[in-house]
Structures are given as C-alpha cells and as structure tokens.
Amino acid sequence: MKSASFVSSADLSGLLVRLAEKAELWVPAPEDTAPHRVTFRPFQAGMDLDGHRLPVTSPKKLLFPQGEELLRFRTGRSSCEAAMETVLLEESADPRPTILFGCRPCDARGFVVFDRAFLQGPFVDPYYKARRDKNLVVSMVCPGPDAACFCGAVGSHPADTQGSDVQMIPVSEGYVLHALTEKGQELVRHLENAPSQAQEQEARHVWESARRSVENVVSLMDSAPHFRKRFADAAFWRLHTERCFSCGVCTFLCPTCYCFTITDETDGVQGQRLRSWDACMFHHFTQEASGHNPRPTKAERFRNRVGHKFSYFAEKHGHPACCGCGRCLRHCPVAMDIRAIVRAMGETEDVHA
Ligand code: SF4
Ligand code: SF4
Structure with missing residues (x-):
C-alpha cells in the first residue's frame, strides 16, 4: 500500500478543504482578533496555517474536552418495588471524526501519555477511546525549537513520530507525507502524487537534521531517583515554589496533564453528569469531604506535579x-x-x- 506522498505548497489549501469535508479539521492558526496568538482552530477555507509558532493551547481538547457531558439521567421510583430508586441513563452521542493537522511532534507525543492513562491501564475510558478511534493526527517535523523547548531532554526529538498517524516533512516546494499507521495510510493512499527520489532524499535530510538538533541536551529521563531523594526535603520544595500562586495555567496548557473532576447537575428528577478539567495545582483538588487536605501547600502540590511526571509515571511507563x-x-x-x-x-x- 502507498505510504508516502508529496503535496506542493500551492496544493495544501485544496487538501485541507477536502479533508474538512470528511472530518472536523483542526489546524494551528493565528486567532482572528489576536493574530500574535496561534491556537488550534477548526479549519475554514482561506485560513492560513501557522506551523512556525507553537500554539499557546495544546490540542488535548480534541480528545479530552475542557468540559463534556458524559451522560444524562432521570431518577424515579420503580412501580413494582416501592423502595427502589431507578436511574435511567442516556449515553452521550457518538463523537464526530476529527483530524488534527500540522501539530508539532511534541503535541502528537502528548497523546501517547493520554493513551497510557486512558486506554492502557486497568480501565479504558470510553469517552476518550471513542474520540481517539475517530481521530487522525498529522504532525509536521518541527521547524526549530525555541529557548523553552526541551523535547530532547525527555526522550524525544523534533522529528519524533510517536503519537502521529502521518508525518509531514517540509521540503523545498511543499511537503513529503509519510504514513505511520493504517489510519495514516488511508489518508496518504488518496493523495495523487508520490514523492520523487530527490524529494525523498531532501525529506530524509530534513528529518535527520531535526532529530540530531537536540542530541546534546541534558537528559531528564532518569530523574526518579533524584525525586525520591528530594521528596522529604521540604526546604527544597518551598524554595523552588515560593513564586507559584497556584493559578493552574501550567496544567491547563499542558498536553500531558489529564486531571479531571466530575459533577452532576440536576434539575428535578433529571440531570447531566459532566466532566471538566481540574488541576493538581489547585488547593481544592485534593480537599477531602472531612476538610482534610493531603496537599495543603503549593510546595506539596508542585512536588506532586513533578513527581507524577518525572517519577511515578516515568517509572511505570518508561518515559x-x-x-x-x-x-x-x-x-x-x-x-x-x-x-x-x-x-x-x-x-x-x-x-x-
Ligand atoms: S500554577 Fe503553574 S502556571 Fe501558575 S504560577 Fe504556579 S507554576 Fe506558574
Ligand atoms: S510539563 Fe507539560 S506543558 Fe510543561 S513542558 Fe512538559 S508537557 Fe509541556
């Protein structure tokens, strides 16, 4: 089966229009009212993609919306057993197919973390799975890390393919697309032009230089023993977190943070069960009904954020x-x-x- 294709820069918008007819298409693009900000937005014909600036928000909302209805319910007394309360559940509708087009490899890799938590644990999250099954990720080799990027320190690189179905590699007159999964082959198979030998060669060169561009960064991959050593060092965590004011911006923008809360909103005998993003940086996140809070200070909350990412999760999953x-x-x-x-x-x- 065809697994590579070439799309010229001039043909890219036509491809996006065709993809938008098949699925809800999300692309990195400047906001209309604040063009200095790039975010992931639903594609509209005529919209310019911006692959040079990392979007402010992550694309996790495509598969894990900031707020979503899980189900609707209605309660009432059973007619045959007077003491029994019945609850009728109505599942939420099937999600629409989505395509995330032109994200960076780091954002695609964020879904690998979500997959481990929502698909590969003892329980599968049916809401995430339904969206993930119908989603296709087309990432683009990163045009170049900035001073805040550190993918190379966490076992990745600017040409990483993990979490992507198709990888786009920018070349002189357009893009070489490589299918990485069956879903990706389905997309690439419908594209007309195969890359020439020269385009494939240029793509290999671009890919290799991107991969090698972070070879010398200091690795954070083996931080778990350091975390264990520092765990009880209260002064260390106080010193490093004294500026934090627990706003939660870091967790809401993070493509690998997946904490949530569930609430029921009722109106008489009926209601909805809602899931919304939450954040371990918030004081009330671990507040128990008794009033006890096992992580009452920001130092303990930030320690948990670091520990979850670089120790607990890393030791369990290898990254x-x-x-x-x-x-x-x-x-x-x-x-x-x-x-x-x-x-x-x-x-x-x-x-x-
Ligand atoms: S919660 Fe996160 S974003 Fe907000 S001040 Fe603390 S570290 Fe910074
Ligand atoms: S903690 Fe989250 S937001 Fe910060 S660099 Fe890692 S993945 Fe990105």
Whole structure:
C-alpha cells in the first residue's frame, strides 16, 4: 500500500478543504482578533496555517474536552418495588471524526501519555477511546525549537513520530507525507502524487537534521531517583515554589496533564453528569469531604506535579509524562521552570542552605 506522498505548497489549501469535508479539521492558526496568538482552530477555507509558532493551547481538547457531558439521567421510583430508586441513563452521542493537522511532534507525543492513562491501564475510558478511534493526527517535523523547548531532554526529538498517524516533512516546494499507521495510510493512499527520489532524499535530510538538533541536551529521563531523594526535603520544595500562586495555567496548557473532576447537575428528577478539567495545582483538588487536605501547600502540590511526571509515571511507563513542549515555562505568569527544578533535584549541593 502507498505510504508516502508529496503535496506542493500551492496544493495544501485544496487538501485541507477536502479533508474538512470528511472530518472536523483542526489546524494551528493565528486567532482572528489576536493574530500574535496561534491556537488550534477548526479549519475554514482561506485560513492560513501557522506551523512556525507553537500554539499557546495544546490540542488535548480534541480528545479530552475542557468540559463534556458524559451522560444524562432521570431518577424515579420503580412501580413494582416501592423502595427502589431507578436511574435511567442516556449515553452521550457518538463523537464526530476529527483530524488534527500540522501539530508539532511534541503535541502528537502528548497523546501517547493520554493513551497510557486512558486506554492502557486497568480501565479504558470510553469517552476518550471513542474520540481517539475517530481521530487522525498529522504532525509536521518541527521547524526549530525555541529557548523553552526541551523535547530532547525527555526522550524525544523534533522529528519524533510517536503519537502521529502521518508525518509531514517540509521540503523545498511543499511537503513529503509519510504514513505511520493504517489510519495514516488511508489518508496518504488518496493523495495523487508520490514523492520523487530527490524529494525523498531532501525529506530524509530534513528529518535527520531535526532529530540530531537536540542530541546534546541534558537528559531528564532518569530523574526518579533524584525525586525520591528530594521528596522529604521540604526546604527544597518551598524554595523552588515560593513564586507559584497556584493559578493552574501550567496544567491547563499542558498536553500531558489529564486531571479531571466530575459533577452532576440536576434539575428535578433529571440531570447531566459532566466532566471538566481540574488541576493538581489547585488547593481544592485534593480537599477531602472531612476538610482534610493531603496537599495543603503549593510546595506539596508542585512536588506532586513533578513527581507524577518525572517519577511515578516515568517509572511505570518508561518515559516521563512530559513531552518537553515548554508551554508551562512560556506561559507561567511568574516564570516557573519545571525543567530547572527537575535538574536541581539532582544537584549535590544543598541549594537551600
Ligand atoms: S502556571 Fe506558574 S504560577 Fe501558575 S500554577 Fe503553574 S507554576 Fe504556579
Ligand atoms: S510539563 Fe510543561 S513542558 Fe512538559 S508537557 Fe507539560 S506543558 Fe509541556
């Protein structure tokens, strides 16, 4: 089966129009009212893609919406057993097929973290699975990391293919597309032009230079022992988190954070069960009904965020729950830098003395 294709720059918008007829198509594009901000947006004909700036928001909302209805319910007394309460459930509708087009490899890799949590644990999340099954990810080799990016430190690189169905590689006059999965082959098979030998050669060169561009970064892959060593070092966590004011921006923008809360909204005998994003950086996230809070301070909450990403998850799955996109550094209002804190965990000197 055909597994590579070439799309010229001039033909790209035509391809997007065709894809938008088949599925809900999301692309990185400047916002109409704030063109300095790129976000993932539903495609409309005439829209310009921006593959050069990392979108402010991550694409996780496609598969894990910020708020979603899980089901509707209606309660009432059973007619035959007077003491029994009946609950009638109505599942939410099937999600529409979606295509995420032109994201960076770090964002595609974010879905690998989601897959481990929502598909590969003891329980499968049916809402995430339904969306994931109907989603196709077309990533593009990264045009170049900025000062906040650190994919190379977390076992990835700017040409990573993990989490993608198709990878686009920019070449002189357009893009070479490589199918990576069966779903990806389905897309590539319908494209007309195969890449020439020269285009494939150029694509290989672009891919290899992107991969090698982060070869010398300091790795954060083996941070779990450092985290365990620092766990009880309250002064270390206080020092490194004193600026944080628990706004949760880092977690909401993060493509690998998946904490949520569930609430029921009722109106008489009927209602909806809703799922919404939540964040371990919020004080009330671990607040128990008794009033006890096992993580009452921001130092304990930030320690949990670091520990989850670089120790608990990493030891269980073999890689951190972080794709190095750098959003949490770029957009934190007080410039907290998670990679500097993870590095500091391994420093031998007593940093807080
Ligand atoms: S974005 Fe910065 S200030 Fe806000 S919770 Fe995260 S680390 Fe703290
Ligand atoms: S922790 Fe920060 S760098 Fe890592 S995936 Fe989340 S937002 Fe990106």
